[in-house]
Amino acid sequence: MMPQLITISIRQPRRKAFRLWIPLLPLLLVLSPVLVIVLTAGVVACLGYRINPARALWMAWRLLCGLRGTRVDVEHGRTAVLVAIR
Amino acid sequence: MSEQRRDVLQMLAEGKINTDEAERLIAALDREQPAMVSDVDTRLRTRPKYLRVVVNIPDTADDGPAQVNVRVPLQLLRAGVRLASLIPPQALEHATDKLHQSGVPIDLSQLKPEQLEELIEHLDDMTVEVDQPDAKVHVFCE
Numbered sequence: 001m002m003p004q005l006i007t008i009s010i011r012q013p014r015r016k017a018f019r020l021w022i023p024l025l026p027l028l029l030v031l032s033p034v035l036v037i038v039l040t041a042g043v044v045a046c047l048g049y050r051i052n053p054a055r056a057l058w059m060a061w062r063l064l065c066g067l068r069g070t071r072v073d074v075e076h077g078r079t080a081v082l083v084a085i086r
Numbered sequence: 087m088s089e090q091r092r093d094v095l096q097m098l099a100e101g102k103i104n105t106d107e108a109e110r111l112i113a114a115l116d117r118e119q120p121a122m123v124s125d126v127d128t129r130l131r132t133r134p135k136y137l138r139v140v141v142n143i144p145d146t147a148d149d150g151p152a153q154v155n156v157r158v159p160l161q162l163l164r165a166g167v168r169l170a171s172l173i174p175p176q177a178l179e180h181a182t183d184k185l186h187q188s189g190v191p192i193d194l195s196q197l198k199p200e201q202l203e204e205l206i207e208h209l210d211d212m213t214v215e216v217d218q219p220d221a222k223v224h225v226f227c228e
Contacts, residue, residue: 049174049177050174051172051174055172056172059165059168059169059172060169062165062168062169063162063165063166063169065161065165066159066161066162066163066164066165066166067159067162068159068161069135069136069157069159069161070157070158070159070162071155071156071157072155072156072157073153073154073155073156074152074153074154074155075152075153075154075155076149076150076151076152076153077145077149077150077151077152078150
């Protein structure tokens with residue numbers, strides 16, 4: 001299953017904490033025209049390098065699905081950055 | 087019949103141990119067997135899902151301690167390894183040549199995706215701990 005939500009949280013001293021929730025599915029829908037162009041370019045590149053485009057797309061999809069559960073948390077003094085993919 | 091039980095009977099037949107000792111050894115083996123099976127069950131049930139990298143740097147320059155906490159799903163590593171299998175042979179040859187020029191005698195074309203997948207499968211047994219006065223690094227699977 002593909003990730004549904006990306007959370008970005010930034011905390012800095014003397015500043016208000018910044019939190020951003022990015023729902024991936026609506027984002028993909030909004031970017032779908034761009035995605036079509038990117039996918040077409042990817043398929044052409046695969047054919048150019050003699051790679052099976054279907055296999056490459058399947059692998060890229062697996063990579064995207066594998067991102068679910070990734071979490072990067074960096075904290076230094078009173079500054080912190082958190083990126084979580086759920 | 088297990089190998090150990092056969093060894094006990096062999097020793098009994100050869101007269102190295104008497105019947106009482108053989109009985110005690112077989113009873114001890116019976117007690118050990120279920121514990122080993124449950125160990126394997128627990129291991130299979132609690133198969134790790136994530137690779138964790140934790141770095142702790144104590145407060146040295148008065149700007150506070152630093153901590154890095156990264157959690158990468160093992161599924162992502164597996165997918166990445168499979169994606170690497172799509173690299174065209176020409177690109178692998180080119181990369182191998184560059185590695186040789188840099189003094190790294192590794193032939194990337196000999197590195198099979200199955201071997202890399204096997205490596206990731208065995209990552210769950212791995213724990214790396216680096217404990218220095220200025221930083222602590224802990225790499226493990228959970």
